[in-house]
Amino acid sequence: MTGITRATTVLGVLRGGRLALASDGQVTVGNVVMKQGAQKVRKVAGERALVGFAGGAADALALTERLEGKLEAHKGNVRRAAVELAKEWRADRVLRRLEALLLVGDSQCVLVVSGNGDVIEPDDGLAAIGSGGPYALAAARALVNHTELPADEIAREAVRIAAGICIYTNAEISVVTLP
Numbered sequence: 001m002t003g004i005t006r007a008t009t010v011l012g013v014l015r016g017g018r019l020a021l022a023s024d025g026q027v028t029v030g031n032v033v034m035k036q037g038a039q040k041v042r043k044v045a046g047e048r049a050l051v052g053f054a055g056g057a058a059d060a061l062a063l064t065e066r067l068e069g070k071l072e073a074h075k076g077n078v079r080r081a082a083v084e085l086a087k088e089w090r091a092d093r094v095l096r097r098l099e100a101l102l103l104v105g106d107s108q109c110v111l112v113v114s115g116n117g118d119v120i121e122p123d124d125g126l127a128a129i130g131s132g133g134p135y136a137l138a139a140a141r142a143l144v145n146h147t148e149l150p151a152d153e154i155a156r157e158a159v160r161i162a163a164g165i166c167i168y169t170n171a172e173i174s175v176v177t178l179p
């Protein structure tokens with residue numbers, strides 16, 4: 001899974017019962033920028049949950065569809081759906097080949113889900129994936145600790161900061177939120 005941590009930034013910020021996912025829009029193939037305004041975050045499950053992805057778009061979209069099925073089967077329980085997806089992703093021969101990471105959440109949690117069977121819920125309500133993820137995460141932590149900004153503004157500003165550092169991240173930022 002070497003390619004999935006490269007070439008994007010997706011950040012989740014859970015603050016005050018509100019979840020915001022933000023991502024950049026850059027799509028790269030090798031060292032070439034192919035697109036500036038890709039949508040890597042979206043609402044799912046009847047707008048009760050949010051999902052963002054890093055890695056291959058087709059792989060991530062296939063996983064997002066499966067996640068939506070799990071959310072439906074588990075009545076919108078994001079934690080349970082994420083665990084069931086991770087178990088299936090790790091156990092299934094075809095799914096194991098998919099190269100992506102997902103960031104998924106609702107107004108109660110934000111989770112990182114991987115094909116290794118990982119479902120990680122951060123202690124502070126902040127999570128990031130992709131090559132610019134560590135930069136965005138550091139910026140978000142500083143903003144959470146030193147401002148009263150709402151989740152969506154923190155997410156947008158932190159990804160903007162990451163775009164100034166990570167060459168695989170641009171400033172065409174998309175943000176989706178749940179109240």
